[in-house]
Amino acid sequence: MPISGVVIASLPSETNDVLRFLATLSQVEVHGADEKGNIVAVLETESSDEMEKIIDRISRDQNVLHVGLTYLNAEDEAERIIQGEEPARPFGFRKPSGTT
Amino acid sequence: MTQTRRDFIKKAAALSAASYVSMNLPIDKINLARADEGVVWHRGSCRLCGVGCRVELGVKDGVPMGLRGVAESRTNFGYVCMKGTYFWKCMRHPDRLTKPLYRAKKSDAFKEISWDKALDIAADQFARAHKAGGGDAVAYYGSGQSLTEETYLFQKIMRGGLQSNNVEGNPRLCMASAAAGYLSSFGADEPIGGYADFEKAHCFFIIGSNTAEAHPVLFRRIMRRKLDNPNTVKVINIDPRISQTSRIADMHLQFMPGTDLALLNAMANVIMEEKLYDAEFVKNYATFRKGEAEQTTLEDFKAQVAKYTPEMAAKVCGGTFKADDIRTIARWFAKSKGTVSLWTMGLNQRKRGVWANNLVHNLHIITGQLVKDGADSLSLTGQPNACGGVREGGGLCHILPGHRPVENEKLRRQVEAAWGVPEGRIPAAPGLHTMAMFSAINEGKIKAIWINCTSPAQSLPNCTLYNKGMDRDDVFIVCTDIFPTLTTQKANLVLPASFHFEKTGVYGCTERRSQLTRKAIDSPGEARAEVWIVREWARRLAEKMNDPVIAQCIKPFEGLTEGYELPKAIWDEYTQKLTAGRDNDLRGATYAVLEKMADGVQWPAPTEEFALTGGTVKKFVKGRDPMATTESRNDLPYQFYGAAHPDRTLWIWLREQADPEEMPDAEYPFYLSTGRIIDHWHTMSMTGRIPELLRANPYAYVEVNPKDADRLGIKPGDMVEIKSRRGVNLLPAKVYAGPVEGMVFVYWHDQHPDRMINKVTKDGIDPGSKEPEFKICAVQVKRASDPKPLEPYIV
Ligand code: SF4
Secondary structure, rough: EEEEEEEEEOOHHHHHHHHHHHHHHEEEEEEEOOOOOOOEEEEEEOOOHHHHHHHHHHHOOOEEEEEEEEEEHHHHHHHHHHHHOOOOOOOOOOOOOOOO | OOHHHHHHHHHHHHHHHHHHHOOOOOOOOOHHHOOOEEEEEEEOOOOOOOOOEEEEEEOOOOEEEEEEOOOOOOOOOEEEEHHOOHHHOOOOOOOOOOOOOOOOOOOOOOEEEOHHHHHHHHHHHHHHHHHHHHHHHHHOOOOOOOOHHHHHHHHHHHHHHHOOOOEEEEEHOHHHHHHHHHHHOOOOOOOOOOOOHHHHOOOOEEOOOOOOHHHHHHHHHEEEEEEEHHOOOOOEOOOOOOOOOHOOOOEOOOOOOOHHHHHHHHHHHHHHHHHOOOOHHHHHHHEEEEEEOOOEEEEHHHHHHOOOOOOHHHOOOOOOOOOHHHHHHHHHHHOOEEEEEOHHHHHHHHHOOOHHHHHHHHHHHHOOOOOOOOOOOEOOOOOHHHHHHHHOOOOOOEEEEEEEEEHHHHHHHHHHHHHOOOOOOOOOOOOOHHHHHHHHHOOOOOOEEEOOOOOOHHHHHHHHHHHHHOOOOOOOEEEEEOOOOHHHHHHHHHEEEEOOOOOOOOEEOOEEEEEEEOOOOOOOOOEEEEHHHHHHHHHHHHHOOHHHHHHHHHHHHHHOOOHHHHHHHHHHHHHHOOOOOOOOOOOOOOHHHHOOOOOOOEEOOHHHHHHHHEEEEOOEEOOOOOOHOOOOOOOOOOOOOOOOOOOOOEEOOOOOOOOOOOOOOOOEEEEEEEEEEOOOOOOOOHHHEEEEHHHHOOOOOEEEHHHHHHHHHOOOOOOOEOOOOOOOEEEEEEEEEOOOOOEEEOOOOOOOOOOHHHHOOOEEEEEOOOOEEOEEEEEEEEEEEEOOOOOOOEE
């Protein structure tokens, strides 16, 4: 379960709209906002894939100017790698031609 | 993970983000310590673009598990982008190359072989090629992603050992015009200021750069500056395509591709006409040049730009904006308390890329928007070490380490003496530039080439033509890389290399800043650091060719361990012997200093004492740049000591608008431009292997302006054929008012043969910088079918 820390930048006049929008997302925990339009939040998702999607979704909100990542912990995935599990491969993956 | 541990991590994540914006959260700091239990954070710089963000890689039980920024970093203030956040996932990726692979013929299957055998084969083949055709028959093609130590050692063996200046690298494809622009305008390569100017700037002039997607963390700094000062800071965006960057612009001017030289001249015209120029600055520090470098006068310059009235330029640019818009932005530029210009490939990858660079520099010189805080003419670099390793370390065919032109005999002698090789060992003539090198491969003149950490099979313009040469069985190709690429598929020998944080070395980013990343984890399988690979290869080469001079090239590095001692010894030789007294003097930036300086050091930094202050923030300013004092010739506060201008002045160039090499016509009526998307990087061999990034943008599409789409009957998602005189692509359409009418845009990362846009682009080059014109060519655009399901493709 990856966990990340982000600063979401919005226009100060739109910050409340962004906060309302973030409140609808279960993966987002808002920790504070300031008068400059910065919103401090923690994102917690089931997978890295979902993390990417939620950041993308927030970035696409018309009132959001930038999602700045400051911290990412994916030690669950890393532990699975230690235990021998291979990280997900992109679909369409294949070995280079000619490799034995 | 237990619930309590998750809570610690969530609180640590919140505290991390809050610290960036000085927000106090009611969370006990003890959570930080608890979250870090069992985790070691290793300092370094990011691997995935030229911004040079300082990051920390988290490692738990020897396995990388996360990444974090550090709020006080000077480059990124701790922010990282999505691409950067995930680069650590490449480290334990199942596709990593872990064993040397070999095949005698390119139609054979690869077989795993030992390092011993692999290095013997590489040495045999280069010795054989050298015997057949001397230094002309061998080549090295490197990368702006290699560490400086790697580029330096490769070029040393090529020049001092194999007597070949056929040393090139992919920065020729992206930065060569910027380097030539700096040299011809300022007399010295690389910017005068840096990112620190952003927080003091009052006007940003962003041209030919989608900063928001290509350099996202820098974009954040610009955005913050604008948002914090909405009325006093102006952002000007000049681009044929509306992009994410335009979101914060006060004015966006969209022009037809290739017409911006007229626009820049028109801005100069307004500045001269309305007397907005800094006559004192120009008188003290500048001269006027035309043609090859013939001196001319202020009156001549005025007369030249007077032809470019705003009305005329607005028309040349396609009539998409008003003449008065040019007047407005010229006034903003000239009158602001500090103007920073930023550009990337939109200016560089052009038939007249050097001229485009000159014309931006002109605006800064005539207005004096240089050398003061908050003002700079700043070319953004695409790769993390194009400046440090390739431009400074001798990674191009015409330059030796320490910004020394090859054809200068005195400077060649200095390098030979530093290496202890006989005088005359380094050939007097520059080697082949990138496009000439791959043409020579097509002709079979180069018999052995070492391609390191880059994929020319995909990244060269008009790539089908050059792939033919790489397919030849009489051209022996060695590739060092971390993943299979379209180029490793053309190789005879594929050598598995260590990745960032698996080896030690220095990257030098856009703003003359060198940062050290130390080895934090072991490489997978048998992957090895390139510096080890080159040393072992060179020793065998010396034996096979019975040439003690080659052995001499690696003598200082024998017996040193790969993880730290070896790169350190290489860095020491390069900095202490070859940057001494040069404009990129890095003698003070020893490994010991770089380890202390978390943000690295900006050159010139001639002494350790000075390097420990962080180095030179502003070049050429007495009191701030130590060389401005030692090189001082008069009482003036600024000393432009760059070696390329013996008269020590800045040069204002008279340059005309010039058309691209290929213009749309009745047969090929559209412009094609290419570029990047936020989640991917270059040939996608890394980012395409990270599912989160790949899924965000699994394949390339073509952006079509809605008016053009309407005319051509193209609906969103339809398959569209993009055809030039060189090749064809079949891509899904994104109908979007991004590109200007009459132009289509495709990003160039996709490896699929149907969607590899460099099959379509043109291989015309700038006559000065030899950089290809990736940004502009003429194409046909045709609807091919309804939408089709597509699969991403990574070799
Ligand atoms: S902006 Fe560039 S250097 Fe910074 S984190 Fe992103 S990819 Fe890395």
